[in-house]
Amino acid sequence: MTTAIEVMRGHRSIRKFTEQPLTGAQLEAIMASAQAAPSSSFLQASSVIRVTDPELRQSLMALCGNQAYVAAAAEFWVFCADFHRHLQWVPEAKTGFAEQLLIGAIDTALMGQNALTAAESLGLGGVFIGAVRNHPHELAALLGLPRGVIPLFGLCLGYPAQDPEPKPRLPAALMFWENRYPARQDETLMADYDARVRHYYQTRTGGTKDMSWTGQIGDTLAREARPFMLAFLHEQGFCLR
Amino acid sequence: MTTAIEVMRGHRSIRKFTEQPLTGAQLEAIMASAQAAPSSSFLQASSVIRVTDPELRQSLMALCGNQAYVAAAAEFWVFCADFHRHLQWVPEAKTGFAEQLLIGAIDTALMGQNALTAAESLGLGGVFIGAVRNHPHELAALLGLPRGVIPLFGLCLGYPAQDPEPKPRLPAALMFWENRYPARQDETLMADYDARVRHYYQTRTGGTKDMSWTGQIGDTLAREARPFMLAFLHEQGFCLR
Numbered sequence: 001m002t003t004a005i006e007v008m009r010g011h012r013s014i015r016k017f018t019e020q021p022l023t024g025a026q027l028e029a030i031m032a033s034a035q036a037a038p039s040s041s042f043l044q045a046s047s048v049i050r051v052t053d054p055e056l057r058q059s060l061m062a063l064c065g066n067q068a069y070v071a072a073a074a075e076f077w078v079f080c081a082d083f084h085r086h087l088q089w090v091p092e093a094k095t096g097f098a099e100q101l102l103i104g105a106i107d108t109a110l111m112g113q114n115a116l117t118a119a120e121s122l123g124l125g126g127v128f129i130g131a132v133r134n135h136p137h138e139l140a141a142l143l144g145l146p147r148g149v150i151p152l153f154g155l156c157l158g159y160p161a162q163d164p165e166p167k168p169r170l171p172a173a174l175m176f177w178e179n180r181y182p183a184r185q186d187e188t189l190m191a192d193y194d195a196r197v198r199h200y201y202q203t204r205t206g207g208t209k210d211m212s213w214t215g216q217i218g219d220t221l222a223r224e225a226r227p228f229m230l231a232f233l234h235e236q237g238f239c240l241r
Numbered sequence: 242m243t244t245a246i247e248v249m250r251g252h253r254s255i256r257k258f259t260e261q262p263l264t265g266a267q268l269e270a271i272m273a274s275a276q277a278a279p280s281s282s283f284l285q286a287s288s289v290i291r292v293t294d295p296e297l298r299q300s301l302m303a304l305c306g307n308q309a310y311v312a313a314a315a316e317f318w319v320f321c322a323d324f325h326r327h328l329q330w331v332p333e334a335k336t337g338f339a340e341q342l343l344i345g346a347i348d349t350a351l352m353g354q355n356a357l358t359a360a361e362s363l364g365l366g367g368v369f370i371g372a373v374r375n376h377p378h379e380l381a382a383l384l385g386l387p388r389g390v391i392p393l394f395g396l397c398l399g400y401p402a403q404d405p406e407p408k409p410r411l412p413a414a415l416m417f418w419e420n421r422y423p424a425r426q427d428e429t430l431m432a433d434y435d436a437r438v439r440h441y442y443q444t445r446t447g448g449t450k451d452m453s454w455t456g457q458i459g460d461t462l463a464r465e466a467r468p469f470m471l472a473f474l475h476e477q478g479f480c481l482r
Contacts, residue, residue: 001270004245004362008274008355029242031417033249035410037354040371041461042454044411053420080422085415086462088426089455093462098471098480099374105343106393109350110369113278114249117358121245128351130281133340144421152347169276170285174326176272179294180385181321185329213283214330220282221327221334230339230482239339239480241471 007121012166014125015069017158022074026122030157033118037110045100046108047082049143050075056142063139064131064154074158078132078139079112081105083237084148095148096240101233108152119157129154136232147237164204168196170213190214248362253407255366256310258399263315267363271398274359278351286341287349288323290384291316297383304380305372305395315399319373319380320353322346324478325389336389337481342474349393360398370395377473388478406445409437411454431455 022030034048051057054071060078061070070076081104086093116126132139132154139151169175171189194212201209211219233239263271275289292298295312301319302311311317322345327334357367373380373395380392410416412430435453442450452460474480 002244002248002359002362004248005270005274005359007243007245008359009277011277011279013279028413029246031413033246035413035416036250036252036407038252038254038357038369039410040369042408043458043461044416044454046416047422048417049422050417050419056420084422085426086458089431090459090462093459094465095462097466097468098474099467101342102346102374102393102470103371103466105346106350106353106371109347110354112347113351113354114358116279117355118243118246118249121243128279128281130344130347133343144424146422149422152343166277167283169280172269172272172276175276175285175287176289176291178291179297181288181290181325181387181390183385185326190330213285217284217327218331218334220284221331221336224335225338225344226340227338227482229343230480233339239471241468 004117004121008117010166011120012164013127014160014162015127016160016162017069017073017125017156018161020074020159022124022157026124029122030115030118034111034115037107037114039107040103043086043103043107045082045086045104046111047080047085047149049078049080051078059142060139063135064129065134067129067131069127069156070129070154073156075156077115077155077157078143079108079152079155080145081108081150081152082148084146087148096237098239098241101238104150105152112153112155115155123159124157125160126155126157129156133226133229136229150233150236150238168200245358245362249358251407252361253405254368255401255403256368257401257403258310258314258366258397259402261315261400263365263398270363271356271359275352275356278348278355280348281344284327284344284348286323286327286345287352288321288326288390290319290321292319300383301380304376305370306375308370308372310368310397311370311395314397316397318356318396318398319384319392320349320394320396321386322349322391322393323389325387328389337478339480339482342479345391346393353394353396356396364400365398366401367396367398370397374467374470377470391474391477391479409441
């Protein structure tokens with residue numbers, strides 16, 4: 001077990017922070033770790049908007065389901081897939097391909113995870129904010145994101161003011177397969193996992209939340225998932241072909 | 242500077258490996274680190290196919306631009322976005338949204354980056370293989386990937402048999418913005434960076450490769466980027482709405 005592995009395995013999302021700011025050295029270390037992540041074809045198709053303006057933070061919080069930590073965390077960064085950069089330097093570049101959405105999303109997430117791991121290794125905590133995709137048009141307007149740029153996720157960072165336990169993940173035997181995807185996944189393993197998740201929520205909420213994993217995904221996937229996203233991707237120049 | 246940050250900042254892609262296999266404890270630590278990454282709405286929309294069959298490795302190598310390390314590395318894992326899992330447990334789940342492609346791609350990349358960092362912290366090296374998307378239909382057939390599953394990237398892991406230097410990244414001032422995406426990016430900073438990349442390639446190749454970063458992205462983006470990808474995504478049930 002290395003210390004890096006300890007940091008990663010100890011991850012839990014932190015949503016309450018003290019007011020202590022990050023130092024310049026911490027910010028630099030986190031940014032450098034993020035940038036050191038691999039980049040497909042060395043395209044470096046990502047940008048990060050660090051939001052320091054308090055009024056802008058309040059506006060973004062309102063767009064992100066009023067999650068208080070979007071405004072209150074010491075840091076709030078918006079990670080974006082970015083092919084606008086390439087269009088600036090190579091105006092004749094061929095873009096608009098679904099493949100480039102994959103490149104942008106994957107590479108930007110590689111960066112984001114390095115940023116989170118770096119922060120956690122420094123004793124900080126954080127949480128990713130998928131809700132930056134709740135109102136992407138409005139958010140893009142507020143941050144001045146041009147065509148070619150898509151906000152993918154936010155990242156709140158700061159010193160933890162809570163100490164939650166890690167959430168139990170799917171058994172590795174239901175996520176890692178050898179040589180071939182299975183025709184059918186094991187129902188006994190899933191029933192055991194459902195029981196573990198139910199126990200986790202009951203313990204964490206003092207018995208008020210009674211929910212298995214399959215129950216939870218059923219609830220989440222009973223609704224349309226941000227049905228405006230495809231149109232937004234098209235407007236920003238992605239997934240056109 | 243923490244050891245985790247040192248590991249991440251020291252990253253360089255490794256494409257030549259010794260024949261030494263990984264231990265079971267190493268594999269478990271890497272898998273557990275990957276699974277500990279955050280998951281959007283706790284959907285855990287990822288699967289990993291660990292390819293141990295030598296003939297299958299050869300076939301995959303042929304589909305991945307004949308990159309020898311796909312067959313030769315101690316480990317080769319294919320990271321997939323996976324909503325088939327959810328459809329097994331919740332057949333009435335609403336899927337097909339572009340948003341779910343983003344969830345799957347981002348969450349799977351978060352896992353992949355943790356896997357790479359864990360491996361590097363153990364003294365191993367690795368490289369991501371975007372070329373698993375070169376022939377996605379054929380690759381999906383070989384791995385038995387059903388509708389709802391998309392191969393996103395491969396990961397070769399093993400003990401390094403080479404020691405390349407890290408590649409110079411874009412200046413942070415061209416990737417991290419404060420509060421607003423800039424109307425125009427700084428041409429002097431880019432010219433400096435282009436010169437640094439040119440120097441890196443010249444040094445690394447003994448003068449035979451003469452290429453700036455803007456030159457390289459111009460070459461890459463002069464061609465269509467896997468133009469079959471949108472059709473493949475549709476067939477697998479993504480980006481339909």
